[in-house]
Amino acid sequence: MVRFDAHGMMSLAHGKVSESAARLVLAERLLKSISEYAKSNTSTDCKVADVVGVPVCNALVAFGKEQYSEVVSLMLPLKYDLVKLGGSWAQRQVFSVTLIHAAIRSNQLPLALALIAELRAMKPKSRTLDKLYKEVKGLCGAMGQGPIRIVELP
DSSP: OHHHHHHHHHHHHSSOOOTTOHHHHHHHHHHHHHHHHHTTOOOHHHHHIIIIIHHHHHHHHHHHTTOHHHHHHHHGGGGGGGGGGOSOHHHHHHHHHHHHHHHHHTTOHHHHHHHHHHHHHHSTTOHHHHHHHHHHHHHHHHTTOOOOOOOOOO
16 A cells, blocks of 8 residues: 555655665665556556655655755645545644645745644644644744734634
């Protein structure tokens, strides 16, 4: 399943990945394997690998290389397709949280706020999301990225 490949890629791309890192070599091999699999036939899993899995894995490698704008450009269009990877809500939200952190690190703070607010609507009692939301909201004000209209959740 592509979901397992994407989570494997996440472990390879975790932390800063330099061009010479052995993890990057393994990540590139895994990406090549997923890409070849995605083109191997017309099964549903191959289609999901092609449309969602390969771009998500590319985004995870970009995150490891600290290319955060690239992560956003690859993952944002797929945000509502992540469900196709299968797995639990929590397993899929790892990718959403990765997108949020890429938006923050690439100074796309209004986008990060919107993404956090969307997750908070689905999980309103999350103290982690509440804390992150307040931090990013504060950063927006400090960086002059306002006025941003914030709609507080009940």
